[in-house]
Amino acid sequence: MDFDLSEEQRMLKESVDRLLEDRYSFEQRKTYTRAADGWSRELWKQYADLGLLGVPFSQDHGGFGGGPVETMILMEAFGKALVLEPYFATVILFGGAVKIAGSEAQKADLLPKVAEGKLLGAFAHSERDSRYDLADVKTTAKKDGTGWVLDGEKTVVIHGDCADKLVVSARVSGGQRDKDGLALFLVDAKAPGVTRKGYPTQDSLRAADITLKGVKVAASDVLGEPGKAYAAIEKIAQSAIQALSAEAVGGMQEMLDITVEYLKTRQQFGVPIGSFQALQHRAVDMLVATEQARSMAMFAAMMVDEKDAEERAKAISACKVHIGKSGRYVGQQSIQLHGGIGMTLEYKVGHYFIRSTMIEILFGDTDHHLAALARAGGLIPAGTTA
């Protein structure tokens, strides 16, 4: 066991940290939000040049050959800087879907393009009534010769507005919430029958509602075996949660740092407010929550590639429960300890609070995952009473 970074990992971390330090001050970030897409195409190119867009892909596919630890390093840095670019949507979700469910030909075709920064992707899965149930899909896929025809509506597709290609989930058989009968399809975002309505999300990212009307998909654009996609969808969601938990930790650390700095500089009653023990102890509780969340992000990194599906699912749910709870605590307290200034959009800490609120919602909130973990029996098996 060794929690220190290897030489390669350290270099990866240094390069992303350096880039974001140079280019992602809070003021610079504001200018990126004003771009047409709500993020910086120029920085996207820099990520590609540094090899960041291929981090989780194998070297055969133009990638860095990284694993969960490398993803953790990047996402934590992105969380610290509140990065706007569609890394999560394109690399983690879309790239992840292709990596998990795609054929060798599909991977060889698409992943190098993602790594080079030439292809933006999104994961069009959630629907208006699906909430956190990954199997809840009403969008249909009907056989049409050798290909398929898709009909349905997808909602809050993260960065679906700017994506070139979508991974779309649809039902080939079964009822609305059946795990059997799901399939994943590669769909060109500009294909006939696809309409997109883009909009900003709470955390200054972008999303789209996507309508599919008689969208034709060739047999070569099916990911995996039609009807058997649930396991892949679950794996995509688990990878997403692993990445989000690292992002959340980066954000929590930043909220803690900003708050402590504020406690040291803000003067009331003639002294820095950080001299009040009540506020000191609150800051310490924020630190405890952050450190514990970091440990759970580590745990997710340990377990996301675990072969035993049940153990993996439990571990990822446990991680999401902690991230949700601690993110909410750290976020709320960072606002409270700032007082009024924390409530304003001009000041940065609120932006982290909003992002951590959205991370709690993404891919299942605390209650959802707690219920799932509890149903599965928890992390520690029952013993005996002697």
Next chain:
Amino acid sequence: MELQFTAEENAFRNEARDFFRSALPDAIRNRVQRGQHLAKEDIVAWQRILNKKGWATPMWPVELGGTGWDAVRYFIYKEEMTRANAPEPLGMNVHMVGPVIINFGTDEQKQFFLPKVQNLDIWFCQGFSEPGSGSDLASLKTSAVRDGDHYVINGQKIWTSGAHRADWMFGLFRTDPNAKKQRGISYILLDMKSAGVTVRPIITMDHGHTVNEVFFDNVRVPVKNLIGEENKGWSYAKFLLGNERVGIARVGFSAGRIAYAKAIAARTVVDGRPLAEHPRFREKMALIEVELKALEITNMMVVAGMKKSGPTQDPRTSVLKLKGTEIQQALCEILLEIAGPAALAHEHAFLEGSDELITAPEWNATAAPNYFRVRAATIYGGTSEVQRNVVAKGVLGL
């Protein structure tokens, strides 16, 4: 970064698990699992079993009876020991006075004490706190006045765990009343059979007798029982504080409690079905398991850091104490909730180790006293409030 244990570490884990399973007497295991108090003989017997195996004092220098393990192996040992419902070796001997004698004792002191401390031929208690000196320990007043070859000790200690079982005390005494409060303190070993020592029990909320008041009335202690230099005792005591960080979170112990609580819940019927099947119970339990898992990883990170760079002032140590005690308390609360009305009867004899019960099932009989008793976990060894002060100052710079 390597997030898994190595094959050697896993092999070691198996070895430790096998050993604890086969070497721990059943009677002791059962008492620990049911939350009963152990007799002095239980603790002595187990420590001698460990000593025979060479595992009584793993972190001592090898030449003095240590194992030479790195922090990861030691962590595994602690985990497996607590998971097996084995008692931990007496902390006062193994973690507290032993390392101090090793580092600051004279050759004679080492020769006389260390083998006995290791084998529990001598049982040590700690004389630090006083009625007026709790979190502000350095304000202690019990005086040791030099008189020829002896110190003459007068004053009072409080919260002396195990004083009624102890043969010796390691204590802090004021040898210079005029110096700044940390500076005039000396670290002295004292035979509890000395004339003028009186031990008075303090009965805690669990009706148990664990702690005491100890009074000193002109107690004469030979100067050769002074550790290190006179008036330097505070620094020796501080040296101790970082000593038992690997096990401070007691992750293995809490994991064992969770497994036990689940087993009890499976045989406790509520609203016509086992409590273990109620979603609310499961969710409450799962929430604690999540916290414990986070703590386990934090612990491993601290341990891995220690393996590389030796004992450091890792800020996460305070996290281990803070969260570790919170979780222990949460589990005792859950055990109390599972017991429900079965916790009402005062099963004192059972708590003290008898097999006889008035009415409660054996798995519920210690729930209430142990819940009361565990409230002390966030008070002793540096209260949670003091831990937060330490982090605020030492880590956050507030």
Next chain:
Amino acid sequence: MDLRFTSEEIAFRAEVRDFFESNLPPDIRRKQVLGQRLAKEDIVNWQRILNKKGWACPLWPVEYGGTGWDAVRYFIFKEESYRAYAPDALSHNITQSGPVICAFGTPEQKEFFLPKLRNMDIWMCQGFSEPGSGSDLASLKTRAVREGDHYIINGQKLWTTNGHRADWMYGLVRTSTDGKKQAGISYLLIDMKSPGVQVRPVVTLDNDHHTNETFFENVKVPVSNLIGEENKGWSIAKFALGNERAGIAKVGLSKARLALVKALAQRVEADGRPLAESPRFREKMALIETELKALEITNMMVVAAMAKGGSKQDPRTSVLKLKGSELQQATTELMLEVAGPHAMANQHEFLEARTGETVGPDWAGTSSPNYYFNRAVSIFGGSSEIQHNIVAKAVLGL
């Protein structure tokens, strides 16, 4: 002791309920239910409806338009108002500047301001906080220097809620730097149209414009706008702080939100059944309802004591503020959880009621901004930390 409302009070409740049901304009009610922002006209309209009924400013002295109700009736009135989803009266007019003018104003000030405040012909904003003066309000620096019949004001205020909608400001300004910092403060009414007043928006986390910075550059204010004596402003402002005690907990508001949450949880499917049927959700609701019930009773006890002419400094007021804001926050958190993924889109135009179009269902369209915005209720009007300090000092004697 009588633990029930009297029959007169129950009859009064029915009267109030009827009035709200038949007089609150449906479009205002709809916005309130959906959590949308009210336009200035909405607030003015509603206040004028209340004024016509004679209920615009219940707690003012009867001769200035008050109703003569005791605290119990006022409490009932507020509770029913929330139950009906009616907007709160503009506190800056009704509970802050109005009562101050009633108590300390000159006959001319009363004649000019009171009818207009009551009818919202004048909209007041508050000029207390400054960038360097938050919890430590008395350290405020904005200067008012006497020059003939005028004060000349220079400085800056912060958190001027509705400064952009306001006609007048009641502000605290420094008129003397001698002596204790509280002693040099005066309470002044300032026409927001005066030359030299500049209002700059401060956008909050809900992406909305509620509050402002206000800058003063050589603003001339007639001395006739001074309330009470020069340098006595601090005690005047403190007088107004206790004014809204009966309603500060906003129990009715939290109840109305909970009712809404319950209704909406029926419509949301989670894991194949309505969220409202999930045990965890129900138990979370039940816990909040229990807390809310306890607060309601505390509130009634405070109110009953007030009705008997009890002390204005009832320490339970701090409990009302503390727990009340916690519960308001808890209900908005629940609403956010019910909305789930529907809370992610930024639907600013819908929040402002400028469009009826939403990404998800309309009831979820404001859940996240309202969650963020409610984080402020434990900050403004004396933060929770300040309330803790007050209780520690005044009640516990610490």
